[in-house]
Amino acid sequence: MSRIRVMVAGANGRMGRQVVQMVLKDKELEYLGGIDPSFPAENESILKNYPLYKNFEEAIIERRPDVVVDFTTPQTVKQNTEIALRMGVSPVIGTTGLTYEEILQLDKLAKEREIGGIVAPNFAIGAVLMMRFAQIAAKYMPNVEIIEMHHDQKLDAPSGTAIKTAELIARERKEILQGHQDEKEIVKGSRGGEYSGFRIHSVRLPGLVAHQQVIFGDQGQTLTIRHDSINRESFMPGVNLAIKRVRTLSGIVYGLEHLLD
Numbered sequence: 001m002s003r004i005r006v007m008v009a010g011a012n013g014r015m016g017r018q019v020v021q022m023v024l025k026d027k028e029l030e031y032l033g034g035i036d037p038s039f040p041a042e043n044e045s046i047l048k049n050y051p052l053y054k055n056f057e058e059a060i061i062e063r064r065p066d067v068v069v070d071f072t073t074p075q076t077v078k079q080n081t082e083i084a085l086r087m088g089v090s091p092v093i094g095t096t097g098l099t100y101e102e103i104l105q106l107d108k109l110a111k112e113r114e115i116g117g118i119v120a121p122n123f124a125i126g127a128v129l130m131m132r133f134a135q136i137a138a139k140y141m142p143n144v145e146i147i148e149m150h151h152d153q154k155l156d157a158p159s160g161t162a163i164k165t166a167e168l169i170a171r172e173r174k175e176i177l178q179g180h181q182d183e184k185e186i187v188k189g190s191r192g193g194e195y196s197g198f199r200i201h202s203v204r205l206p207g208l209v210a211h212q213q214v215i216f217g218d219q220g221q222t223l224t225i226r227h228d229s230i231n232r233e234s235f236m237p238g239v240n241l242a243i244k245r246v247r248t249l250s251g252i253v254y255g256l257e258h259l260l261d
């Protein structure tokens, strides 16, 4: 059976480097090269042993991969994905920051071109379970707040995981007036961002990787569902699964849970 030909956009980034190593270790995958405007600084970088492009479109035209994995930036991911879909390449998108409307637009394009793609705000299995458990709890405990905590180089807030969690909670939660209606926010932003009547708080600190708590409250009790990615290896089994399954999908699938049994 022929190997799946893979390129990695954002290859020189924190996630991209991890993905390149994972692809190189898997005999079912063939690494065609990376795409990243910033070239690796260290001479010993493994990236330098393979083609490295600065321009996404040029790379896709020249190498013609089956799958392109995108861990770039919220500013560039939509354009990259449109190029990939127009060129018949299946996108595996980990980059966060796409709006729901943008995902729908990409889905339309993917279906027109009969190509499968996946947008997964979190590839860690534990995070997928955390979101599912929060969705279940929201039906019974509608008072809820989300606290997400990430490293201080993150470009988007709230995290893609927090947004997806909020979407799932909002689907199950009955509409309630949460908190005191006469609340006065003394320090602007201290109550976090509002999503569908509940709050999301974003913490950014060095030392953190990717963490989230979903806290539910009720009379005399709280329930806390927490997930921690303590390193970026946590995302690799999910990315690997997505690379192997993406070409069997129809249109853009939103969330790794759709690939799990």
Ligand SMILES: NC(=O)C1=CN([C@@H]2O[C@H](COP(=O)(O)OP(=O)(O)OC[C@H]3O[C@@H](n4cnc5c(N)ncnc54)[C@H](OP(=O)(O)O)[C@@H]3O)[C@@H](O)[C@H]2O)C=CC1
Binding pocket: 009, 010, 011, 012, 013, 014, 015, 016, 035, 036, 037, 038, 054, 056, 071, 072, 073, 074, 076, 080, 093, 094, 095, 096, 097, 120, 121, 122, 123, 124, 160, 235
């Ligand atoms: N879905 C998931 O499970 C996870 C998702 N993420 C998401 O992945 C994204 C990347 O995170 P992270 O690796 O930490 O970020 P980094 O900033 O470390 O890496 C992003 C890389 O992409 C490069 N880049 C920018 N524009 C382009 C482009 N047009 N084409 C190719 N490469 C480009 C950047 O170069 P330069 O620095 O020069 O701009 C940088 O090297 C974020 O959106 C993050 O939220 C992160 C972890 C897990």
Ligand SMILES: O=C(O)C1=N[C@H](C(=O)O)C[C@H](O)C1
Binding pocket: 096, 121, 122, 123, 150, 151, 154, 155, 158, 159, 160, 161, 162, 209, 210, 211
């Ligand atoms: O930027 C990160 O690091 C992460 N981003 C994703 C998100 O926005 O949810 C996934 C994970 O939390 C790590």
